[in-house]
Amino acid sequence: MPSPAILIENLTKSYGTLRAVDSLTLEVNEGEIFGFLGPNGAGKTTTILSMLNLVIPDEGRVELLGMDVTKEPIRIKERLGYLPENATIYGELTAWKNLEFFANFYRMSNAEKERRITELLKMVGLWEVRYRKAKTFSKGMKQRLLIAQTFINDPELLILDEPTSGLDPEGAHLVKRLIREAKAEGRTVFFSSHVLSEVEELSDRVGIIVKGKLKAVGTLGEIKRQFMELEGYEIKVETKEPLPEIEHPEITRVEVIQPNRAIIFARTDIREDLSRYLSEKGLTILRLDIEEPSLEDVFLRTIYGRDGE
Structure with a gap:
């Protein structure tokens, strides 16, 4: 390993x-x-x-x-390549000279430095302005130059x-x-x-x-599953016919959207039980799936305990 x-x-x-x-x-x-x-x-x-x-x-x-x-x-x-959040560049130096300055900290031949700087300036879209002083750059252009600097030592x-x-x-x-x-x-x-x-x-x-x-x-999938195990599941159900009253010990709330559509809030994933129940009632199931939380849901609700307040 x-x-x-x-x-x-x-x-x-x-x-x-x-x-x-x-x-x-x-x-x-x-x-x-x-x-x-x-x-x-x-x-x-x-x-x-x-x-x-x-x-x-x-x-x-x-x-x-x-x-x-x-x-x-x-x-x-x-x-290692490191880009700080509030990094700065040398405004009096050109884009080329900024990268050359940082390349000098590493063991590179002159030919290698020239090749690497050329490659990086083209990579971040600054080749045409390589001889302009960095102080004339927009904030976005400066950030691009900083990213090129981060890659200077490969x-x-x-x-x-x-x-x-x-x-x-x-x-x-x-x-x-x-x-x-x-x-x-x-x-x-x-x-x-x-x-x-x-x-x-x-x-x-x-x-x-x-x-x-x-x-x-x-992984995002793992974190979202952990979230659902803590916060509960939102199960969207839609049938061709009107829905009957749905009861289950794991259900905490049912939100009816239309006669044949609802969101079921449950402590666990009860889709298999719901499928069996609706089929026994003779209903045609059009949709029965879990509404997966977004990373924003996880971040706000799990971390802060409430929706962004």
Whole structure:
């Protein structure tokens, strides 16, 4: 079994009386896209900075690419690409010079640097403005340049904090394409985002952190199933004929939409029982399925306990 790309064990960090991260344990597999979610102040940034050895935890340990971040920070940085949420660029330098500056931190020949910078500027759509000073760029163009900078050392692991922040739809689409391509090339991507649809669209697995604690982790399907087991099931039923009165010990509420359509709220998945009951009544079943919650439902209702309040 290969080592996980990210291994976090019992990570704990406090600032005075505030416990920013509380006994967090997490594994991220090689080659997967992992979405990291949480409200403001949940501990996302402290977790990421601990992963990068920029914050020293009170307890716990972090390994990236099989290396302890406190023992081999230089080797890790050579294989890592990091995009902070509020990263800045050198406004007085051109797009080309910005990337050249960061390429100089890595062991590259001049020919390799030129090839890599050319490739990246074309990749993020900035080739035509490569000799313009970065201070003249729009916010979206600056973010594209920062993303190119993140890829400068051809990293195996990408840690991206709000990578589509400030981008227009075209720019956001580009970043999402680059994340998918990174996975296709065998890279591991760990990213945080406030855009739930983006996390749902891109992630192989998701972790949700609240008040420093990891509340849920798994595939979207796994997390949604956990949610339904806690919150109950919404079963949509539609028949050709009018529905009879439906009773079952697991039903908590029935919401009639039309004489032949209803939503049944139940503690467990009772579709098999409903199917049998309706068939015995001689009804033709047109629809009998579960309304799967969205990631937004899970995030708001499970994490906050109420619909976004």
